Amino acid sequence: MAVEEYDVFVIGTGSAGKKVADAAAEAGMRVAIADNREYGGTCANRGCDPKKVLVGVTQVLQHARNLEGKGIENPPKVNWKDLMAFKETFVDPVPFTTERALKKEGIKMYHQSPEFIDEETLSVEGKTVKAKKIVIATGHVPMELKISGREHVLTSDDFLELSELPESMIFIGAGYIGMEFAHIAARCGVKVTVIERSDKILNGFDAQLAEYLKEDSEKLGIKFIMNADVKSIEKLTKNFRVSTEQDEKEVEVKAELVFNTAGRIPATAALNLEKGNVAYEKGGITVNSFLQSTSNPKVYACGDVSASGTLPLTPFSGQEGRIVAKNILKGNHLELEIPPTPSVVFTQPQLATVGMNEKEAKEAGHDFNVKEENVPDWYNAKHINAPRYAFKTLVDKNTGQILGAHLLSPDAGETINLFVLAMVGKLDTGTLKGLPLTYPTWGGDMKAMI
Structure with a gap:
C-alpha cells in the first residue's frame, strides 16, 4: 500500500488547527488536515457562536422584563423554533465555507480521526500517511459520567439542536456550560434544576459574586441541589429520574431531559498516543514552551488539547495555532506567553x-x-x-x-x-x-x- 507523505499533518479544524494549516500551505508546504466531525471546530459549529445567538435573544427578553411597568408593556416571548432557525443561519455555512477555503489553499482533507502508528506515521480513512510534523488540535469533548444510566444523558451539542423545549430539564454540573444553558432554558419557561457536587457554582470565579449569581438564578426559578453526587439515572415513562446523594441522604429529582454539563476533557482517546510516543496528562498533550511535545519532537499541540497552562478559550486557541505555525516554519523560536486572560x-x-x-x-x-x-x-x-x-x-x-x-x-x-x-x-x-x-x-x- 502506498504511503502518502506530507510536510505537515493537522488533526482538528477549529481555530487552532486551521491557523496552522493555512500558514503552512501559504508557505508552500504539502499540508493535510483531518477531522472526525464537521469542519470548523467546536466554537463555530456547536460552542460559543451558536450559544451566543441563544444568549442574545434571552438577554433582550430579560431587559424587557426588567423594564416592565417602567415604560415597557407586554414583554416579548421567545419563539424557540424561530430562534433555532436564526441560530442555524450562523452554523449551517461553517463546514462548507471551511472546506472550500482549505481546498482553495491546496490542503488535502480527511474526514476521520487519525491514529498514530509510530512517531511520524498515521492511519486515516484506511490510508497510511507520514508527516514531518504532526499537529494535534482536537480540542475538548464532554467528560463521561461514570454512573449507572449515563447513556440517557445529553450534552451541550444536543441542547443546541433541540427542535422544541421540554417542560423540565436537569443539568449535572454548575460550570460555564451548565449555568449558561440553565439561564437560557429558564428564561424560555423551562423548569430547571442544576445539580452540583461542590458547595458553590462556577469554581474559579470570585465566590461572593458567584453566590450573588446563584441567588439571581434562584429568583429566575432555577433550583439548585448542592453538595450532591449523582449516583444513577433511570428512564421512566415520560421523565428521567436522577438519584443523588446529598449529606448522606438520597435526593431524587425528575425531568424530561438530563444534560451532562460536568466538564470537558482533552479529545485524545481516539489518537492512540502511546504508539506515537506522545506524552499526555490530565490537561492534555504535554508540551514545552514552544508547544512541542516533550516526548516526540515531530509533534506539536495547540488549542484546548494542549497542556500549555492557558484557559480553554477560543482566543488562546488561535494564538497557540499562530505560535505552532511559526515554530514549524522557522524552527522553535517563539514561546507561549500567557497574558492576563479574561x-x-x-x-x-x-x-x-x-x-x-x-x-x-x-x-x-x-x-x-x-x-x-x-x-x-x-x-x-x-x-x-x-x-x-x-x-x-x-x-x-x-x-x-x-x-x-x-x-x-x-x-x-x-x-x-x-x-x-x-x-x-x-x-x-x-x-x-x-x-x-x-x-x-x-x-x-x-x-x-x-
Missing part, C-alpha cells in the same frame, strides 16, 4: 473575571487593596432597572496596578476587556482615573471601581 459566563447578569483573586495575590506576595461593592443603584444598572451590579477589584499598593478584577453585571463581558487592556498595558490607577471615558457607560464605571 473569562466570562454569559448568564444574565454576566459574570466576568481577569487576573488574581485574593488568595492568589497573597500567595504571590502582593500588598494590595480590595474594593468590593454591590451597586444596583449606580446609574448604568438603575436606568435599565437591572437588579444586580457588583464588583471586586484588587490593586497593588506599591505600583497602583490592577492585580485582578471580578464583575457581575449585564455588561460584564464587555467591561472586563477594559481591565485586560489596563493590566496588559501596566496602567496604574492614577492614569486610569485620568482617562476621559464616556458617560454614562458601563466602561466609564471602571474609574469608580479602582
Whole structure:
C-alpha cells in the first residue's frame, strides 16, 4: 500500500488547527488536515457562536422584563423554533465555507480521526500517511459520567439542536456550560434544576459574586441541589429520574431531559498516543514552551488539547495555532506567553473575571487593596432597572496596578476587556482615573471601581 507523505499533518479544524494549516500551505508546504466531525471546530459549529445567538435573544427578553411597568408593556416571548432557525443561519455555512477555503489553499482533507502508528506515521480513512510534523488540535469533548444510566444523558451539542423545549430539564454540573444553558432554558419557561457536587457554582470565579449569581438564578426559578453526587439515572415513562446523594441522604429529582454539563476533557482517546510516543496528562498533550511535545519532537499541540497552562478559550486557541505555525516554519523560536486572560459566563447578569483573586495575590506576595461593592443603584444598572451590579477589584499598593478584577453585571463581558487592556498595558490607577471615558457607560464605571 502506498504511503502518502506530507510536510505537515493537522488533526482538528477549529481555530487552532486551521491557523496552522493555512500558514503552512501559504508557505508552500504539502499540508493535510483531518477531522472526525464537521469542519470548523467546536466554537463555530456547536460552542460559543451558536450559544451566543441563544444568549442574545434571552438577554433582550430579560431587559424587557426588567423594564416592565417602567415604560415597557407586554414583554416579548421567545419563539424557540424561530430562534433555532436564526441560530442555524450562523452554523449551517461553517463546514462548507471551511472546506472550500482549505481546498482553495491546496490542503488535502480527511474526514476521520487519525491514529498514530509510530512517531511520524498515521492511519486515516484506511490510508497510511507520514508527516514531518504532526499537529494535534482536537480540542475538548464532554467528560463521561461514570454512573449507572449515563447513556440517557445529553450534552451541550444536543441542547443546541433541540427542535422544541421540554417542560423540565436537569443539568449535572454548575460550570460555564451548565449555568449558561440553565439561564437560557429558564428564561424560555423551562423548569430547571442544576445539580452540583461542590458547595458553590462556577469554581474559579470570585465566590461572593458567584453566590450573588446563584441567588439571581434562584429568583429566575432555577433550583439548585448542592453538595450532591449523582449516583444513577433511570428512564421512566415520560421523565428521567436522577438519584443523588446529598449529606448522606438520597435526593431524587425528575425531568424530561438530563444534560451532562460536568466538564470537558482533552479529545485524545481516539489518537492512540502511546504508539506515537506522545506524552499526555490530565490537561492534555504535554508540551514545552514552544508547544512541542516533550516526548516526540515531530509533534506539536495547540488549542484546548494542549497542556500549555492557558484557559480553554477560543482566543488562546488561535494564538497557540499562530505560535505552532511559526515554530514549524522557522524552527522553535517563539514561546507561549500567557497574558492576563479574561473569562466570562454569559448568564444574565454576566459574570466576568481577569487576573488574581485574593488568595492568589497573597500567595504571590502582593500588598494590595480590595474594593468590593454591590451597586444596583449606580446609574448604568438603575436606568435599565437591572437588579444586580457588583464588583471586586484588587490593586497593588506599591505600583497602583490592577492585580485582578471580578464583575457581575449585564455588561460584564464587555467591561472586563477594559481591565485586560489596563493590566496588559501596566496602567496604574492614577492614569486610569485620568482617562476621559464616556458617560454614562458601563466602561466609564471602571474609574469608580479602582
